[in-house]
Amino acid sequence: MAKRAGAALDLGLVRDLALPHLDAAYNLARWIIGSDDDAGDVVHTAFLRAARYVHTYAGGNARAWWLSIVRNCCLATLGARSKREVSLESLESDDLAFERRDDSIEESLHLAQSAALILKELQSIPVEYREVLVLRELEDCSYREIADILSVPIGTVMSRLARARALIRKALTTTGENRHEL
Amino acid sequence: MNCDEARRLLDAYFDRELERSAVDEIEMHLERCEHCRSELAALEELHARLARAPRYKAPPALRRQLETLTDLPAQAEGVRARTAWPSWAMAASLLLSFAFGATVTWLYARNAAQTSPQRLLADDMLNGHLRALAAASPVDVISEDRHTVKPWFAGKVEVAPSVVDLASEGFPLVGGRIDYVGGQRTPVLVYRRRQHVIDVYWMPAAQPPAPEIQQQGYWLSPCRIGGRPVQIVADVDRQELARFCDLLSRP
Numbered sequence: 001m002a003k004r005a006g007a008a009l010d011l012g013l014v015r016d017l018a019l020p021h022l023d024a025a026y027n028l029a030r031w032i033i034g035s036d037d038d039a040g041d042v043v044h045t046a047f048l049r050a051a052r053y054v055h056t057y058a059g060g061n062a063r064a065w066w067l068s069i070v071r072n073c074c075l076a077t078l079g080a081r082s083k084r085e086v087s088l089e090s091l092e093s094d095d096l097a098f099e100r101r102d103d104s105i106e107e108s109l110h111l112a113q114s115a116a117l118i119l120k121e122l123q124s125i126p127v128e129y130r131e132v133l134v135l136r137e138l139e140d141c142s143y144r145e146i147a148d149i150l151s152v153p154i155g156t157v158m159s160r161l162a163r164a165r166a167l168i169r170k171a172l173t174t175t176g177e178n179r180h181e182l
Numbered sequence: 183m184n185c186d187e188a189r190r191l192l193d194a195y196f197d198r199e200l201e202r203s204a205v206d207e208i209e210m211h212l213e214r215c216e217h218c219r220s221e222l223a224a225l226e227e228l229h230a231r232l233a234r235a236p237r238y239k240a241p242p243a244l245r246r247q248l249e250t251l252t253d254l255p256a257q258a259e260g261v262r263a264r265t266a267w268p269s270w271a272m273a274a275s276l277l278l279s280f281a282f283g284a285t286v287t288w289l290y291a292r293n294a295a296q297t298s299p300q301r302l303l304a305d306d307m308l309n310g311h312l313r314a315l316a317a318a319s320p321v322d323v324i325s326e327d328r329h330t331v332k333p334w335f336a337g338k339v340e341v342a343p344s345v346v347d348l349a350s351e352g353f354p355l356v357g358g359r360i361d362y363v364g365g366q367r368t369p370v371l372v373y374r375r376r377q378h379v380i381d382v383y384w385m386p387a388a389q390p391p392a393p394e395i396q397q398q399g400y401w402l403s404p405c406r407i408g409g410r411p412v413q414i415v416a417d418v419d420r421q422e423l424a425r426f427c428d429l430l431s432r433p
Binding site for chain 2: 011012014015018019023026027030039040044055056058059115118119122133136137138142158161162172
């Protein structure tokens with residue numbers, strides 16, 4: 001009986017720690033991975049992992065503990081994927097460039113003002129910058145939480161976030177530069 | 183403060199992550215400097231634009247799946263609702279699962295009897311130590327100052343440990359963290375000896391002193407601080423361990 005009670009307790013604990021932050025986990029995974037199906041799979045895997053390693057939770061911020069597991073699972077998935085599909089990324093960026101040249105002024109005006117452009121640009125910057133932007137701007141994480149999730153010092157969080165913002169600003173102004181300020 | 187310094191701190195200022203003194207300095211600079219003000223405005227504009235990026239919500243199916251996974255009675259409910267088994271099959275499967283459960287429990291109890299509670303605690307501490315070594319930092323609070331480390335524990339564990347300063351003896355304090363030992367939140371003081379990390383686990387008062395053992399190259403050695411039992415986990419050599427324990431237990 002002791003064994004079964006123990007297992008149930010662990011699952012109960014991981015449910016209390018992880019499920020309140022399920023949307024945050026899914027959002028982070030979705031932004032890192034880029035597709036709904038894969039994001040769901042990764043969060044599911046991360047949840048099982050969290051249940052197995054729930055004893056590593058040493059008190060403190062449950063969201064940071066859980067999101068760091070989700071992030072590690074995302075990066076593992078990305079790593080496995082990039083080994084399989086080496087050439088896809090370069091193909092995609094070519095497509096994107098072509099599409100951009102073809103945009104009419106009206107279209108880019110519309111794009112620049114719509115969420116679609118932000119979505120596209122945020123999805124196109126490198127993952128290490130994308131993840132800090134998602135954690136800070138969408139999930140409203142503190143620097144301390146981000147440092148815990150990425151397992152890096154706070155100084156690194158600060159410099160990476162500044163660089164990420166500079167990158168996305170540049171991307172947004174370059175794409176929207178045809179736009180005339182009204 | 184000049185523009186370069188201000189620019190470096192501007193993101194943290196915008197995110198309200200700067201300490202008070204730096205906030206005052208940067209605000210003084212912003213009053214004077216139009217360029218930095220426009221940079222701050224750009225951060226605000228970017229923040230507003232990024233707010234339009236989608237915040238994806240977990241699909242309800244995923245949430246249900248994970249809830250079911252952690253909620254065993256609910257899971258049984260779901261199975262019953264979907265498939266209407268004849269009652270004799272239910273009875274047979276209940277009997278079977280009961281027999282299986284009893285066997286598992288018996289096996290587990292037999293196993294547990296062979297593993298002493300002290301052994302389990304030792305495993306917990308060794309695992310905690312290894313985990314901390316593998317992590318980016320072996321401590322949750324980084325400080326060489328015992329007056330910072332002790333208050334950090336207050337409110338996180340039942341009894342905050344006494345912290346002994348041994349820097350002058352060649353064992354500088356690195357900080358502290360909390361590990362689970364025997365299912366209990368246990369304060370850990372972390373010291374350093376050259377490149378070695380030394381963990382001092384603050385044991386529950388009722389704990390009988392554990393024997394000294396060596397496992398996977400790590401010493402687990404009992405000691406006392408001010409009459410309280412502690413357990414040292416480290417990979418330093420035996421003499422140094424003994425000296426460290428001597429220093430800790432000195433009144």
